[in-house]
Amino acid sequence: MKEIRYFFVPDAGKVTELPQEEAKHALKVLRLTSGDEINLMDGEGNFYRAEVSLASSKHCLYQILETFPQQPAWKGKVHLAIAPTKMMDRIEWMAEKATEIGFDELSFLSAKFSERKTIRVDRMDKIVVSAVKQSHKAWKPVVNEMIPFKEFIAQPRTGKKYICHCYEEIDKVDLFAELQKPFDDEGDVTILVGPEGDFSIEEVQLALQHGYVSVSLGTSRLRTETAGLMAVAMANLARRI
């Protein structure tokens, strides 16, 4: 199959030049010149067919020929808030795979038992952008800075809110079954996944007080990054259009 290359250009419909990194690739690797056709995605629901109008050593200007607004592939917004793993490569592949499968927002939580207290959001965003391009997604998931768990759960959210955990002493419902129930609003979902050592029991209880529903991902014992990916896969499969 012929590979169609997409360039990621935020506000592609308004600006007329490829961002620096994309321009470098277009000019130095693909050696595009004036008159060549390119495909753009703005990460906000639109694909574009465009033509290179000027290619200098560092700048690649384009003119849009056609705009293709896309229809969402799933209902509502899927927001995963996860305490990142100690090993960066594990959380990075999760971000890549979740983007391929399809979700809308990724937040990082600093929880009581978190082994990782900082994260480079710019690096994570690059991985997400790369997966958006590779999997031809019209929407780019938003990647947020890491914040304390308590701060996150106190923030207002639209739609349903779930917290995944492994405590047997706290009643849980099955997340996939919950997600398949009909929604009466826009259908946004926020799902929290804890660190390697799980959330603390106090954190789970605090989330419940803030309206989060206590859920299980099933009988399998999953690593943090696998739990995050399964939560996204469940939301995506349950809410497909």
Add this chain to the structure above:
Amino acid sequence: MKEIRYFFVPDAGKVTELPQEEAKHALKVLRLTSGDEINLMDGEGNFYRAEVSLASSKHCLYQILETFPQQPAWKGKVHLAIAPTKMMDRIEWMAEKATEIGFDELSFLSAKFSERKTIRVDRMDKIVVSAVKQSHKAWKPVVNEMIPFKEFIAQPRTGKKYICHCYEEIDKVDLFAELQKPFDDEGDVTILVGPEGDFSIEEVQLALQHGYVSVSLGTSRLRTETAGLMAVAMANLARRI
């Protein structure tokens, strides 16, 4: 949470000694001695509580105290046959994650557009065993040697057979919708996933002639390893007990 360490011992109910690698870990790292309690899994549906009966410098013998036969967590056998990716790390993480989520058999296919023509099954099996232990699975997925695509599809299979591909000119049904339909037999499923360049159109047609159903994983454009994992996740979610 306290970590309960499991040792993987094929035929644990019949033998009375930990395999070499496991014994090394028990003796050199955990420094277990006679009388210590250990947990075993045989990969065929049983957990065991056992006691170290003799710990020498190289051998760790045990006596089984109690056997815990497990109930399967999903209906039927889930068999993924995939053309491995060029990069080993991508297919390795898929094997790890699919094991965590839960499936029964992993086969490797050599297809027309395969960029990888060989695979080290012993290495892949080690990854699977490690994930089985980490995620406390009673069953270990079987890992098979790589065989040519044409040979695989000609082999007899129980249950339903599906081939995932991206050709628009061949009618496809949605895999997840198919998997959710009631099954009239044991409910075994075999799912084929192609290499980076997809199966060839002739391979897809040949599979259809052998009774495989042409399926799509959805509108997302997935990498080979992500497609394999989503196929496993779909089968697991659709067939949960």
